[in-house]
Amino acid sequence: MTAASHRLGRMLAASAAILTGGLVLSGCGAAEPAAEFDPDADVSLDFAFWGNDDRAERYNALIKAFNEEHPNIEIKTTFTDFPSYWEKRATEAASGGLPDVFQFSDSYLRQYAESGHLLDLGTVSEYVDFSTFEDSLLGTGRLDDVQYSLPTGYSMWANFVNDDLLDEYAVAAPEGGSTPAEYNDWMAAFTEASAGKVYGGTDYTQRIQGFELVLRAHGKNLYTDDGELGFTKDELREYWASGDQLRGGAAVPQQRLEEISPKSGLGGRLTASEMSWSNFLGSYLADSTAKSMTIIAPPTSVAGAKDLYQQGGLQIAISPKTKHPEAAAMFLDFVVNSEDAGRIFGTTLGFPASSSKLAGTALEGIDKQVADYIASVADRVGDTPPVPVVGYGSLEQKFWDLGREIGLGTTTIDEAVDRFFDEAEVILE
CATH class of the missing domain: 3.40.190.10 (Periplasmic binding protein-like II)
Structure with missing residues (x-):
């Protein structure tokens, strides 16, 4: 991506963010009554x-x-x-x-x-x-x-593993429902086994859904029934910092992902695993041309937690x-x-x-x-979260964008935390 196109992308994203925020303020009248159908x-x-x-x-x-x-x-x-x-x-x-x-x-x-x-x-x-x-x-x-x-x-939130790549590099699949630390170690081991040709996975701390699972495992949610954030700056800082091992070489570098966008790391065969929603299996198979993929439960920070939901x-x-x-x-x-x-x-x-x-x-x-x-994760399914707050979609995207910036090294974790909460304050108020 050229510097000019990068600047243009940032301008468009900023404009869209302003427009998205404006949706809360500006109404849209219904169409005039149509003629008889x-x-x-x-x-x-x-x-x-x-x-x-x-x-x-x-x-x-x-x-x-x-x-x-x-x-x-x-x-x-x-x-x-x-x-x-x-x-x-x-x-x-x-x-x-x-x-x-x-x-x-x-x-x-x-x-x-x-x-x-x-x-x-x-x-x-x-x-x-x-x-x-x-x-x-x-x-x-x-x-x-x-x-x-x-x-x-x-x-349901899930972890996908490319069986073809596991066979190619003679690596066993990660354990479903392992701890985040155990999954991080598996990613590092896979990256080492492939000599860096394929990475064990992506930096999953970029996705707000991963953070959501950590919060739910401890009886909290991303947001409250009253429309407030359900977590603190320290909790977000700790979560993003937990990805240091991933960004240190276990996970695919963010710049490599930018080069194959809109394909994901798993879809582009840059990684052997990736977390997303369970309905992505068909898309992952099509993008990656893999013959087989396994779906396993995502890592959990608390054994026995009811952190998943429909x-x-x-x-x-x-x-x-x-x-x-x-x-x-x-x-x-x-x-x-x-x-x-x-x-x-x-x-x-x-x-x-x-x-x-x-x-x-x-x-x-x-x-x-x-x-x-x-069916296999039914015992991990808990109550559905509160109805998303106004602007949640914008906050979800902001979380992802800041996670990518951390991966690219264009912002620090402390700066990203402050920027997320600044954005949340504007959107939620």
């Missing part, structure tokens, strides 16, 4: 999602199946990686130009709903079947008794300014409820959240592997 009229809808080529191919297959039933509804797709996706949505929301239908995250529910950037799905309930969801999963897209989005599935974060929502709310609702319903969606996506958008989508999912191969993993 004609189900046979030709309609064009924009649909945006984050993901990779594998996810794009699956969506193309799903749209083809949708068009067999609704040939008059054209679906135009765009996709990017996760950070770029939310920068673009923030810009669109500020200008009133969100896609008709878009992948959504529960991290942004308060932020987008309270500022009027999500359609109340109750207004199109004739075209969406809500009865196929358990109430707990409906709740992941509900705020103040209004259903703003629906989950495609739910996931995360229904990947959702589908509709813009309140869409000119075709009924058609948009029909497509949303197809994505979250159709048996075709279960057949095409399996568990790659999360373990199916609706009974109708699950009915179309053949739990074989990687889908059965994900289902088996979810």
Whole structure:
């Protein structure tokens, strides 16, 4: 990346952060009442999602199946990686130009709903079947008794290991549910076994989900029911400092990850392991071309802790300014409820959240592997966290960005801690 492009990237990120913060303050009026819906009229809808080529191919297959039933509804797709996706949505929301239908995250529910950037799905309930969801999963897209989005599935935090690379370098898989120190030692041993050609893993302290597990293991959460941070500067400083061994050579250098972005270290075959949500198995296999991967439980800092939880974060929502709310609702319903969606996506958008989508999912191969993993960690599942605070999505991204800066050596841990809390103070107030 050139210095100029790096500066441009920082400018865009800063602009997006300002715009995202502005979502809390600026409302977005609903669209004018549309003419009477004609189900046979030709309609064009924009649909945006984050993901990779594998996810794009699956969506193309799903749209083809949708068009067999609704040939008059054209679906135009765009996709990017996760950070770029939310920068673009923030810009669109500020200008009133969100896609008709878009992948959504529960991290942004308060932020987008309270500022009027999500359609109340109750207004199109004739075209969406809500009865196929358990109430707990409906709740992941509900705020103040209004259903703003629906989950495609739910996931669990997991650790993925490339079996091909383990065989190549004759290294045994790490123990699932080990302590962080034991997992760090395994990463260092793998990096040594490969003579630095492939690293044991990534610096997982960059992800706020890892910090969340540590907090939950000690009976705390990232944020409180009152909308405050649930941790102190010292706790965050200690967590980021715990990655010193990783950044000292056990984990892939951050600069190498920047060079292969948007692929991850595991997807780009730079690492033998990586932690993320359980629905990433298909994407990791596709990106890495590995023949086999194993999913194991992530490390835990307290034996017997109930630190994991069902995360229904990947959702589908509709813009309140869409000119075709009924058609948009029909497509949303197809994505979250159709048996075709279960057949095409399996568990790659999360373990199916609706009974109708699950009915179309053949739990074989990687889908059965994900289902088996979810069942295997059932005794570690605790209560769901409080509803994400307004601006949580921005805080999650800030955490990741600062973690990357620590890895690049462009900021110190003490500076990063202060910058995170400064950002949190602005967002939460």
